[in-house]
Amino acid sequence: MQSAFFDTPPDRIGQCSLKWGKYEDSDTIPLWVADMDFTSPPAVLEQAQVSAEHGNFGYGRPPPKLTERIVRRSEKLYNWSIDPNWIVWLPGMVCALNVTCRALLGESSQAIIQTPIYPPFLSASRNFDMPLTKVPLVLCDKRFSIDFDALAALETKPGDLFMLCHPHNPVGTLFNQDELSLLIEWLLERNLYLCSDEIHCDLILEKELKHLPPASLDPRISDRTITLMAPSKTFNIAGFGCSFAIIENSSLRVKFKKAMQGIVPDPPAMGFLLADAAYRGGEPWRMELLDYLKENRDYALSQLVEMDGLIPHSPEATYLMWIDARNLPVSNPHKFFEENGVGLSDGRDFDGSGFLRLNLGCSRKLLKEALSRMGTACEKLSNK
């Protein structure tokens, strides 16, 4: 299906783009860092234009209507009633992961994460000398899930911090009700804190699946949870840093805010305005985006399964695809594909050596070209 929004994205060369700048001087297709090539929803572009014409770029503060919108949206999309006072604004999610570790320093004797995982989960606790325990995800019926046996065997102390990535980057799992209920029971039994990074929660590719924030499922876990959300990934406005934490427990919220003090700036005014525009008017665009991404995902799967040495994992959510390249007869799959004109993310950065992550947030045309290059490169290897 042709798409007016997504088939012809703007040229990002020369636009200070992290993703495209990396390969500016080569003919490599960048499918790495997690932003999309598309323009943001029309409502966001209109707001950006109005703000540019207004012409003042001084300090910002959150508009109350954005807070109200988030409260209503949360009720509608996740069946979760939140109080406006639970919201804490931040200029980014990586920053929020680090603030969480700083806030719980002294209380948490370890942070627990599930690998492979988005790299800042690997570094946040270490930045504060908090020991890190990695529990690998397990593959059940081609889907990555929580290893509950490994969790049962794990030594923990009350106050330790479990850092969940939900939906999970890079494997694309949207944890379901059963998984979350078991996880919540485990967390409660052991008196642990939960930090739930839900930045990808509005990018669910399967219509029958629904995002469930753990804090919405049980008041006892809400009392011990820092939930992190943002419109940045969904509406492609990550460059205007506007994110928020939702923390019901007031003493936990005070600790979190104290850990931010003097270090973490407020989001910029433009960040608030664009976030508000995205949540207000971005839904029709988001619905089309999900269809487009799903078609990109299915197309990529259909091509990658044919390539010798690669096993693609189908994401339920996110625009990221995790690919097992351990059977490819090369020592460095990331370098191999770069040399063959496709810039993917290297699994080693996610604690997933031998894997690659492919960003599906691009035009179908570009994706086709990248996959064709990958196919040719794999064919050359098999013919050697």
Ligand SMILES: Cc1ncc(COP(=O)(O)O)c(C=O)c1O
């Ligand atoms: C799970 C997850 N958390 C956080 C971030 C980064 O968020 P921010 O750019 O707001 O720091 C990303 C970006 O890819 C992500 O995938």
